[in-house]
Amino acid sequence: MGSLAGKTALVTGAGRGIGRAIALRLARDGARVGVHYGSSADGAAQTVAAITDTGGDAFAIQTALGTPGDAAALWAAFDEHADGVDILVNNAGILGGRMPYADVDEAIYDQIFAINTKAPFFVIRHGLSRLRDGGRIVNISTRFTHGARNPELAAYAMSKAALDSLTATLAKELGPRGITVNAVGPGATDTDMNAARLSTEEGRAAIAALSPLNRVAQAADIADIVAFLASDDARWVTGQWIDGSGGSML
Template sequence: MNKIVIITGASRGIGAATALTLASQGYKVCVNYRINKSAANQVVDTIIQQGGQAFAHQADVSQEHEVSELFLAVDRQFGCITHLVNNVGILFPQSKLIDMDAKRINKILTTNVTSYFLCCKEAIKRMQAGSAIVNVSSGAARSGSANEYIDYAASKGAVETLTKGLSIELAAQGIRVNCVRPGFIHTDIHRDGGEPNRVARLTPHIPMQRGGTAEEVAKAIAWLLSADASYTTGTFVDVTGGK
């Protein structure tokens, strides 16, 4: 199979690590980004320098017309995609629910949930047997992130329900849909939440006594996308250090 993948939110963190990992495995990679063009181009440049194929495409994947343009760009550049990694996600500063407003909640849900639905919809129009989707959830979907990110946690719970339902819808077509749950990973998203050293604070509560890396999550994603996971669908892989 000519492996072609779109990774949403791939200019940094888990998305960027996944782009580099998949490119090293022979995937042609579309690095999606919304704002940080220079970071996305840096990921692409690294892939090309290492002998891979990649390009960056700007799109707000919570917007239906921009998702359509993203997939058409990949059609033109590489052909129909075979794999999709829904990775894009945002969170806002730590807060209790009582202090959240509808603007914040709706932004979280639109970015973290609607984008996954829209990208899955465009992907399955193009995919054939042997294709695969991985949705990136979070350990927060299980913990609930009380007093910190209950809106983010709820959005990731929705991602998991989407994963399960869509995996059943597509199973007979030979298209697999799985999910990873990262937790306590050293990425910039904690800075977005107002606590850049959050992983260090929580390390004593992690059974493995350390935070994880974006590369460790990327390897789990790569396995779920690969033919090695050919009988795995509707499955959730925790990358949370045992928490």
């Protein structure tokens, strides 16, 4: 029996990339997984199939984050499948493109913050009545909030820095209920978001060289960190930002 048997998880943005890897890992550990997606219906269906085909339990729910009423709509869809949640992973997010600071207009800025910051804030707030005592919240952040600076990702880093602040604040707020709240900060990971940068031998070598381990992160590397934070083994870890960049800032 898996360490998360009897638990229900919700992973936002689980139709592809890191979100899919997290959903697969939590399911492998025994959790029933809600696979949220925004527009990648086929990807979410593939995630669900990958879980159920190996004996796990999963269901897909669709909500466009970053739109008015998104959090309430997400939980209404979730409620059709489950009567509570034990693990909430706020993974959905957008980079917003790499561009000079001077080229970031208000529309791009607002979209980044709507999806990366406002959505998880209210997904958590609306989810608190459903989140069981002793539960887990894991927010997917970035290495760019802790020492790594890239002017082309200024708005993205700002949006995730706000999420880091929320992580620490909610750890204090929800501690009396035994709920832990932590964040994981990946670096460049081998997903479609970084496909162009990893498409050449030179690009892959440059990214691998950022880590003392001299390789490119796989989505499963991040999923395994999340699985630890979701487990009982991490019951005494809360309010933390966990470096998931393979030591790229050493």
